[in-house]
Amino acid sequence: MTRFPEGPPPAASRPTKIDDLIDGRLMARLDHLDVVSRKIFNGRVQGERRSKRRGQSVEFADFRPYVHGDDLRFVDWNIYGRLDRLFLKIFLEEEDLSMIVVVDASSSMHWGDPAKFDYARRLAMALGYIGLVNQNRVSLAAFGGLDAEGEPAGLQRISNLRGRRRTHEMGRWLLDIEPGGAGGFEDAMRRIALTRQGRGVMIVLSDFLQKDGFERGLRYVSGRGYDVHAMQILAPQEIDPGRHGMSGDLRLVDLEDDDQAEVTVNAAVLRGYRERLDAYCGALRDHCIRRSIMHTLVDTSTDLDALLLDYLRKRGLLR
């Protein structure tokens, strides 16, 4: 059992090279996996999966009436000759999968043993690697982090990675994220939604401990063509602080906004906290279900191999 952390993990314990994020053994085991979308999306380039987008593929799907602005190249002139009306030919295309992994790099993630942010980076790296090896179009985004000057960096992203050879680039980008800012979840989700390119799978890695609420942020990305997975990452010390030595008269300081709460930790208070945590996670889960978002609670003490190879496969995110 680990002791209750007194602050963010020391820099020495943070991953510094790609091998720290994903090692060769795990990569070999992940080579056989692929990301599953519960929906069929159209991609930007021809990929390895069937898209609902009717386009330039050879597989005919349907006709629809021409409207102003349609590409005249897809007008079925034969029908026009016969019926004197303009129809467009619609084809089903084999398209690639767009996949975006959003990592919460706010201060609240930079805590725990193992640290939530490091766990999220390793998970993002593994998921991204699965996307790359399956020729999906992989984008990564991070919000709440700091830039080189230590200022809030806003939304950081790397887009449109494809193919195994981009693994190193993706890993380097993840390693360069500096956690430590405050919040920004809603703004990040809004910007991602506005700048989305195509449709696909979105995996949000966060603890979702947003004081201004997670609802509006998730609303931006839900129902807009994304198959959203909300993976709530919590440290074991958050889930059961009593078991990890949290007791006594404490002044609790919020990592993000320095807000303080004075607590005399006893059995009753710990029990109340657990009830609140369960209620909070339940509210997040209910919110996700209502918006067809898959919610997964991840304890950072869970072995990453087991999470990827077993748990997420059962949950249907991977296959």
Added chain:
Amino acid sequence: MTWLTPLFGGIVLAAVVPPLLALYFLRLRRTRRVIPSTLLWKRSVEDLRANAPFQRLRPTLLLLLQLLLLALLAVALMQPRFDGGERRDGRTVLLIDNSASMNVLDGDDAGTQSRLQFAKASAIERIEALHGGGVFSGSAAEIMVVAFNDVAEIRTPFTDSRQAAIAAVEGIEPTDGRSVIGGGLQLARAFLTVIDPDSQTGPVAAPAALELWSDGRITDLGDQVLRAGETIDYHRVGSMETENIGIASIAAQRPYDALGQIQVFVAIENPTAARRSVDLQLSVNGAVRSITARKVEIPASQEKPGLGQVAGRKQFSFAPFDQERDAIIEVLVLGEDGQPIDNVAALIVPPAKRLRVAVVDAESFVLRSILEGMNLKSLDLLDLAEYEQLAERGGLDAYDVIVLDDAAVKAMPPGRYLSFGRTPPIEGVTEFGNMATGVIVRRSSEDHPILRYVNLDELYISSMHKVTTGPGVTTLVESGDGALVVAIDRGPVQMIHVTFDPLDSNWPYLRSFVNFVPNAVEYLGGLGEALATTGIAPGEPIVTRLPDQAKEIRIRLPDGSEESVETGDPSNLAWGPVRRTGLYELSWEEPGTSDRRQRVFAVNQLDATERRIDAAESIDFSVDVIGGSAAKAGGTRWQDFWPWILGVALALMILEWWIWQRQSAAG
């Protein structure tokens, strides 16, 4: 109910309650912990609201218990107690009689408490009543405790400590001594005397209140006078009806013509107003030898003009009985009365022995003839040179009595001497001036054993040595020119000295000389000692002479306990003063012998004042008559509440701790 220090408790209460409430108002001192988000904690912890500064104070059981605890502590500090009555500032001397008569078991109505026990309880009650302050009070009466019997003992000098005064009273032990108050008054006055170096009038005796616990039967009361400013309260202890008879004197004698026999004489006194008849029992070495065939009738006391109440007296002599060896003689008055210790008297009779006598420089044929006519074991005639040689090498121990017949001896080694003429070289007798001539006897102590049947009316002395006497010297016969016969007690040296040579007088021709010489020799040799010995009285020391080589000296007390006696000079041993009556057995070891040798001493209480045990209604000082009031004890005694309150507070504290533990564990 009274409060000794209410202000103090109030101040403490005012000082500690606000901080306690403030502790409940104010935040606790907390450990800083960094966490990802306070979101859930703020939502879940009600405690957060309670810890906000100066929010509404929520009534909690713990707070109530703590307030109650503080209130109890403050009440304890106020020192609540029952008010026992009068309080008096200033100095008070408590005089407590612990003489023999205070051992009578009529202190309370049930007869289970001795007078001394009752007096102590009453005195303690009085201390608590007198004591003006408690633990935290600055003003308190000063109390001095004096216990007196034959000797007075300061149990505690003036103290403002109630505990010290009570402990002093509780530590007073019973004795079988006489009741002599003079020493106690002197001690009290000595402590009351204020010596002011700036005063022109000398030491000033501060007035004091004296309080006396006694049965009023005090030997020297008539010799005492209350000084100006002194007051005395007499707390009468004991019943005024208790009756008692006792042995007034005891003696034993070996008849001159039958040294192997002992005859015992005893006198019984009855200080009560009614005739009494009792049986007497005689024991020898612990075995009952005889009991009187008929009851001995003792007349009642009588009021005699000028003498007051005179006790009835009856003398009784037991029939002589054979006893060659030494014996412990005990006479017991059978039957019960108020004071048991004077119903028994003991006496040690030395073994029948014939004396070894030496005469130094014998000039008087009359003296030699008288000695030769005595039933002595040996009679040696020594000249001065032989005496000095024996004195030098310690050979004089072979003689029981040494007679110096106008001998100019230089040394006086330990021994017993009968000296005539020249003044011996011994401390206490100093010759002065020229020889006195034409001397006749003016006064003689006829009750002394050596002057028994010695009529000196016709004695005429042509010349005598004029001497002055010092301490330890008793003049037995006196003339107009000084002492004629003195008894000198120098511990290991006992001497009867006659300050004239019998040949310079007509004494050798008088019958009194024939009686005097055997009396003196027997007295010094110890044969006549028993006849005059009434044992040792309580309050006196045991003084005896042991061999120089005596070691491991121990004394067994009447109660069976044994004490070691430390002395640097066994030849001049003194132990005591003795406190209780009975037989004291002194034992020691000598080199070359395996058995311990022993010597027994009898301590008897034969004092007439102590025999009278009915409590006196008043005590008569030589000037003042002080009426007494019955001492009170066992009634409402001052009770301090604060120790009980502290006990309750402690229990409350434990209860609070237990509740806090339960709340912490179970929420």
